[in-house]
Amino acid sequence: MAAHPTDxxxxLLSFRGELTGARIRAALGVVGLHPRNAMTLMQLAPGAMSQRELAAVMEIDPSQLVAILNELEDAGLAGRRRDPADRRRHIVEITPAGVEALERVDAAVGAAERELFGDLTEAEQVLLRGLLDRVVVDPADHECG
Amino acid sequence: MAAHPTDxxxxLLSFRGELTGARIRAALGVVGLHPRNAMTLMQLAPGAMSQRELAAVMEIDPSQLVAILNELEDAGLAGRRRDPADRRRHIVEITPAGVEALERVDAAVGAAERELFGDLTEAEQVLLRGLLDRVVVDPADHECG
DNA sequence: TATTGTTATACTCTATAACTATA
DNA sequence: TATAGTTATAGAGTATAACAATA
Incomplete structure (x- = not known):
């Protein structure tokens, strides 16, 4: 007992995850974009959706998404338009400039991953993925005191 | 290209690490302690040290440590005393009550880990540890844009 | 003059609740 | 009355700089 944190x-998983996240965020920022704005662009790449859907997918509050989309829109990387079927809804979509920016972001993230996992063989990376997938993280019923 | 985040x-490592961290922090809070206060107690368990050393070990700013130690001291879980050899220094040490609290925290963290990694065999846990140790996380020269 | 611990300040993040416009 | 998006506000967390006591 009385195990030291690092043991x-x-x-270990928490700290490595934290540092990995920092490295990934640095890559996401390569275009001069705030990491969360780049993440938003990634979510928009497959296709347009409403703000509410987007907020749900990203697991953030709709009110936080407003500022993100304002910035992306100001930068010409994403656009909002009213849904004709329900004029309360905004349909959000990535612009061609956004796609271009995202390509550079993707490349930077890919490079970061090659750096992070470069000491592991392909097989080991598959193994790591498999093990991580089996870590039980159900955030429910464990509030932080 | 254009890989979706989850791919x-x-x-994956970043997100699992994040959720694992949240679960661990919930366990750290079991005694009613703020997670970072419990972490501080863990660092103090092996032996007393100065505030500056403690801040260095925990990689936080000395000014942040002040509030943590105030709370731990108010709760009777840690104590500060002047270093007779250099009266600028505070020597920080865990109290018997702090050791008791830490035992309960340790038990809770152990339980959290059994939950998190319960689907993995012992051998797989060793494997996961080995793979994580080989992830290259050198925070230097990658500022977040 | 440098160092230890402390205090004060400002900035970012996040969480919440009120508000508007549409339905 | 309920829903989509927006705005405003407050709280936690963090980073920085100024400060007092001691070396």
Whole structure:
């Protein structure tokens, strides 16, 4: 007992995840975009959707999405238009300039991943993915005291 | 190209790490302590040290440590005393009550880890630890834009 | 003059609730 | 009355700089 943080697998995963996240966010920012704005662009790439859907997918509050989309719109990387079927809704879509920016972001993230996982063989990366997928993370019923 | 976030190993590690961290923090809070206060107690368990050393070990600013130690001291879980050799220094040490609290925290973190990694065999947990240790996370020279 | 711990300040993030316009 | 988006406000967290005591 009395295990030091660094001896525990939970802390190791948490800390490595944190640092990996920081490295990925640095890559996301390559175009001069705030990391969360780049993430939003990624979510929009497959196709347009309403703000509410987008907020649900990204698991953020709709009110936070407003500022993100304002910035993306000001930068000409995404656009909002009213849904004719329900004029309360905004349909959000990525612009051609947004697609271009996203390509550069994708390349930077790919490079970051090659750096992060470069010491692992392809097989080991598959193994790591498989193990991570089996870590039980159900955020429910564990509020932080 | 144009890989969706969830397809990328970097995002997977980052997100799992995030959720694992949340679960661990919930466990750290079991005694009613703020997670970072419990972390501080963990660092103090092996032996006393100065505030500056403690801040260095925990990689936080010394000014942030002040509030943490105030709370731990108010709760009777840690104590500060002047270093006779250099009266500028505070020597920080865990109290018997702090050790007791830490035992309960340790038990809760252990339980959280059994939950998180319960689907993995011992061998797989060792494997996961080995793979995580080989992820290259050198935070230097990658500022977030 | 440099160092230890402390205080004060400002900035970012996030969470919440009110507000508008449409339905 | 309920829903989509927006705005405003407050709280936590963090980073920085100024400060007092000691070396």
């Amino acid at each position: 525990r697998l939970g802390f | 990328r190993l970097g995002f």
